[in-house]
């Protein structure tokens with residue numbers, strides 16, 4: 001088997017190069033090879049100094065995340081790094097690209113550090129629900145003090161090695177020529193007879209005890225009591241670095257790391273890390289090529305259309321916006337300007353760029369203006385008939401090779417493609433609302449959509465800073481269907497004894513930013529009803545219809561599920577009376593508790609997600625998780641609905657669904673995939689590939 005660490009000796013300098021593509025993660029093979037290479041270098045009498053360098057695009061991206069949650073294989077990372085630090089020959093880390101997490105910890109275990117100024121360094125473990133567990137919390141503060149260490153470890157943000165406080169970690173920062181600089185540095189160490197210099201013995205960062213304690217106190221206050229687990233553990237470990245001898249501090253860090261590693265939260269966040277990498281892996285990526293995109297056409301300047309125009313302009317595209325007549329165009333432009341101004345106030349767009357950005361925009365009332373567009377997004381035309389007509393008209397005006405996309409979540413892409421002579425260029429691009437805030441774009445692929453068109457559309461979405469998720473181009477996208485299932489579960493709970501505010505509170509406590517009824521009031525009840533009907537829940541919307549009939553349309557009419565005034569929303573006894581009256585007709589009354597509420601909502605979403613996987617609508621359950629986290633504020637630390645269902649236990653969720661299905665409503669029947677997984681002792685996560 002090929003070695004993952006290269007070894008060569010050049011004038012008394014042993015160069016150990018990490019060769020574990022794509023990111024030199026510290027998996028078991030690399031750990032074994034690195035240890036062996038070290039032993040060779042230490043035993044070789046001609047070697048005076050050791051240089052550790054990375055091959056490929058970066059030095060090292062840290063521990064191999066796929067190994068976490070499984071039994072450790074020796075040499076485990078902290079022990080390996082201790083061996084590096086204990087080396088009797090000086091060890092120099094030469095860093096390019098990035099040194100992240102365990103990669104940075106490896107550098108800290110070396111005696112000297114040379115790096116490229118633009119290399120990124122940081123401790124992203126917190127985003128995986130972990131802490132730097134290979135000595136980072138003990139070594140880094142000894143060099144940089146508590147403030148910088150906590151800033152890096154609790155935010156998880158990487159910084160340029162040559163910038164600000166990060167410089168303290170490095171002995172030499174070069175613009176380029178890293179290897180030569182490291183070799184010269186090594187020779188100089190030999191000439192000067194400089195000794196090993198162990199970070200465990202460093203005191204610089206601990207010297208100012210008052211500043212250290214101030215930083216700890218500041219972060220403790222900032223994290224508050226109910227903070228997430230990993231930041232609190234990081235704080236305690238960094239505090240321990242100043243209070244405990246190094247080896248005891250290391251044991252303290254180890255215990256905290258082990259606890260976090262076994263937590264549901266870290267498991268879920270690790271799942272999201274891989275799911276977000278996988279979501280980009282689509283079959284079209286292998287065969288397709290992105291076409292050049294300069295001019296974007298948008299038909300319709302309503303909420304979604306204006307949002308798309310704003311995003312495209314902000315990404316530097318020239319945009320042609322087409323509306324049906326001059327008054328509609330004027331309204332669309334007003335909407336667009338409001339969005340651009342809001343982007344400035346949020347810091348998403350500079351005031352300087354805002355001034356010039358409209359020069360890239362052409363507002364028109366005739367589709368002929370789209371003749372030069374490379375991609376046209378249809379954000380107008382409510383129903384299938386209207387959308388079909390627009391696509392047929394578009395076909396007559398656009399140039400060859402233009403990609404035509406429907407922004408509607410309910411568009412049947414195959415049917416739209418048939419209205420054109422360029423079926424291979426037709427697909428769906430569904431941006432979640434609000435377009436400015438949400439990260440999700442569902443790329444809907446029809447039976448004839450070509451690989452080039454799909455790759456072009458996903459590239460466009462990424463240029464807008466979004467996360468594209470591939471779905472089949474049949475009506476109903478991931479977000480719509482899962483949110484509709486969630487709402488159906490909430491309504492069932494209300495009909496069987498819970499109050500809307502109880503459902504909202506239970507789901508907020510579970511981690512959702514808003515409960516389903518609060519969200520419905522924000523969205524508007526008519527929009528919610530339309531979605532429920534489109535997703536086949538028309539038998540389950542009696543309550544919703546009753547509220548709409550009563551003029552309760554949500555926040556915009558100051559009453560919906562709640563009543564609103566200047567002080568915000570409050571529970572409305574009239575709604576409770578309407579619910580009681582409807583319950584009387586259907587005979588509800590089982591008073592579900594908080595965990596019943598949470599479990600039924602999760603079961604409904606997971607079953608709907610499983611249905612989408614079974615139908616081939618999405619490629620893997622992980623794609624659903626990414627979509628719900630990025631587009632629908634599903635709590636990231638739960639890992640998405642499919643991962644959360646795995647954690648909750650598929651068997652118990654399936655049994656709950658079976659109980660619900662006893663009333664004959666097929667929606668509640670567990671889908672076959674769920675049964676198959678349970679029968680075979682498998683989980684949704686096993687289907688992610």
Ligand code: 3H9
Pocket residue numbers: 022023025058061062063064065066077078098100101102103105124125128130131132133134136274277278
């Ligand atoms: C840690 O270090 C714990 C220690 O403190 C303690 C240990 C005891 N492991 O993102 P890319 C895969 S925790 C395994 O497309 P880029 C990734 O899944 C770690 N796999 O590249 C993908 O696989 P695939 C702390 C990893 O150039 C492929 O590599 N470190 C790891 O866009 C390419 O990745 C982090 O959290 C890993 N550590 O971005 C850093 N990293 O091709 C995580 C990547 O099969 N990594 N992969 O889909 C990153 O943030 C980015 O990968 C990086 C490069 C910025 C480095």
